[in-house]
Amino acid sequence: MITKQLLQNIRNQINPHLEAINKKSSDFSLRLGNCTYDSDNATFKLEVCSVEKGSVITKELSSLRQTYSIYGLTEADLTREFATSRGKARLCGLKPRAEKCFIFEILDGQNKGKKYVTKLEAIKAYLGKTKGLIST
Numbered sequence: 001m002i003t004k005q006l007l008q009n010i011r012n013q014i015n016p017h018l019e020a021i022n023k024k025s026s027d028f029s030l031r032l033g034n035c036t037y038d039s040d041n042a043t044f045k046l047e048v049c050s051v052e053k054g055s056v057i058t059k060e061l062s063s064l065r066q067t068y069s070i071y072g073l074t075e076a077d078l079t080r081e082f083a084t085s086r087g088k089a090r091l092c093g094l095k096p097r098a099e100k101c102f103i104f105e106i107l108d109g110q111n112k113g114k115k116y117v118t119k120l121e122a123i124k125a126y127l128g129k130t131k132g133l134i135s136t
Helices: 004-024 059-071 120-126
Strands: 028-037 042-052 055-057 081-084 087-094 102-106 115-118
Touching: 004 028, 004 042, 059 087, 059 102, 081 120, 087 115, 102 120
Parallel strands: none
Antiparallel strands: 028 042, 042 055, 081 087, 087 102, 102 115
């Protein structure tokens, strides 16, 4: 019988192998994604991302790069650093189906590496494109 605990154990056994593969490859990165299961069968999603200049190109980053102009952002905004209450940050992704769809990553301080989501209005305010209240 397949249980959630069994699947977590399987994931814990597979992840080190994927990390070893990722260390050897500079062209792609592998990650074990969502899992669907019932009492007799399970399926893990294997996500493959390209790597560019040492950085993994996630699905969210790829989406941001493809659609930024629709939101009134420029190509320069994609790499521009901005100040938030949590520290210096940079855009790192977009989830177009979500209300809070823009993802930014903190670059310094105690929150370094953490990612947060927020609305377009907040991103424009952070980038100095509009004035207003910011809620994340």
